[in-house]
Amino acid sequence: MKIDFVVIGSGIAGLNAALNVAETGKVLLITKKRLIQSSTNFAQGGIAAVLNKTDNFKKHVKDTLIAGCFHNDKNAVEFMVKNGPRAIKKLIHIGVKFDICNKSICLTREGGHTKNRIAYSGDRTGEEIEKTLIKTVKKNPRITILENTFALDLIVKNKTCFGVQVIHGNKIKNVFARAVVLATGGIGQIYQYTTNPEIATGDGIAMAVRAGAEVKDMEFIQFHPTALAMPRKPLFLLSESLRGEGAILINSAGERFMKKAHKLAELAPRDIVAREIYQQQKSGPVYLDISHKKPEFIRKRFPKI
Ligand SMILES: Cc1cc2nc3c(=O)[nH]c(=O)nc-3n(C[C@H](O)[C@H](O)[C@H](O)COP(=O)(O)OP(=O)(O)OC[C@H]3O[C@@H](n4cnc5c(N)ncnc54)[C@H](O)[C@@H]3O)c2cc1C
Structure with a gap:
């Protein structure tokens, strides 16, 4: 099979990437379980962005650098902070409903932030975003969705990626594309205690390493400090x-x-x-x-x- 773009993963990163690249070509979105199965769907608390006049980019950048003990990639932090408000507006535009207080988006506080800058949708922000993105992706005629399709390995020759090998319906197939986007999420499931769902097994990172990509800062895994102390997998997050x-x-x-x-x-x-x-x-x-x-x-x- 040949297509313009392959996006692997159907969380917030993969669904957004699919919508963006669909503006310039045909997209195959593959995901190893059902579309909804992602860490994104589990997110409770909300998203941080500069969204009111008492806050500014400088403060958000500073808080992020302090929380990262200044080990952060400053350019990446600045990019994220400056593009945060635009990303939230885009989500609102496609139909994501954030809670509203006095005609503006309600903002709460989370760890490391010195300002109230977390936009939320009750305590199910991720589910609201995931469901809205899925609806939008399903309506896009340029995006083909393949659920229950497991990405195995990238097809690489002379340091160039030509596509991805997948398991679909018990068969191994090659999908060739101009570009492949790895949006396979995190790695929480390798730990005994995690709030991450069962799909978070680091497949994309492993594929990238096998393909010869460099990875960095892999020792910095962030754990949610508070979860309900009940024997349950994954642990139930207390946001x-x-x-x-x-x-x-x-x-x-x-x-x-x-x-x-x-x-x-x-x-x-x-x-x-x-x-x-x-x-x-x-x-x-x-x-x-x-x-x-x-x-x-x-x-x-x-x-x-
Ligand atoms: C319980 C919980 C609460 C959270 N709360 C917040 C919060 O309040 N605010 C916040 O900012 N962040 C929060 N996070 C973190 C946030 O949810 C994640 O950082 C974000 O959703 C990651 O999005 P993603 O698209 O990169 O990955 P995911 O949403 O995990 O999506 C990864 C996708 O890749 C697919 N996939 C993986 N491997 C393969 C493969 N081999 N082949 C095909 N498909 C594959 C998966 O099935 C899945 O669809 C929370 C996380 C958890 C677990």
Whole structure:
């Protein structure tokens, strides 16, 4: 089979990439399970972008660099921050519904951010985005979708990628294309405890390495600091936006420990909160306490959780 573009993966990255490249050619979008099966569909809290006048790009860049201990690629951070508002507007344009407060997008706080800049759709932001993107992709006549199709390896010769080998209907097939986009998501499933769904097995990274691509900073895997302590796979995330709405972390002695650990307390960058919880768990369970909020507020703001 021959086509202009192959996009591998049907999360926010793959669906967006498919819509963008469809403007210049025909696209084959392949995904190893059903379209909806992605980390994107699990995302709860929301998306960070500069969306009101009390915030600006400089502050968002600074917060991101501090959270990354200045190891970040500054150009990538600046690109992401400057294009964030435009990306949110594009999502709204295709029909994504973010929660509205006083005629503007509601904004909450998450770890490492010094400003309220997280746009959300209840506590199911990812599902809202994923479903809307899927609807849009399905309407695009230039995009062909193949579900239950597993990308095995890139077809590479002389350091050039000519396509991808896939398993479809128990058969191995070659798909040739002008360009292949790897949008296969993360690698959380290689760890014993993860909030990532079963599709997050790092296939794209492995394919890229086998094809001779260089990978970098692979040791920096971000873990959600708070998940429900129940034997369940994947673990059920307790979104950071709970802490954004004032939930505090309490140790087994009933003490609030994050205040001593960091000036942003529960909203310190995730690696700091995760390490502190790990230390506290050595002497007993850790609790996330949002009892200062009324039950009606919690039911309305976090219906899924
Ligand atoms: C529980 C949870 C909550 C989160 N909350 C937030 C949040 O509030 N805000 C935020 O910004 N981020 C959040 N994240 C992170 C965010 O969801 C991800 O960073 C983002 O969705 C990744 O999108 P993606 O398109 O790169 O990957 P994914 O959405 O994971 O999509 C990857 C796709 O590739 C497909 N695929 C993988 N391997 C193959 C293969 N070999 N062949 C074919 N297809 C393949 C998968 O099936 C899937 O469709 C959360 C993540 C989780 C797990």
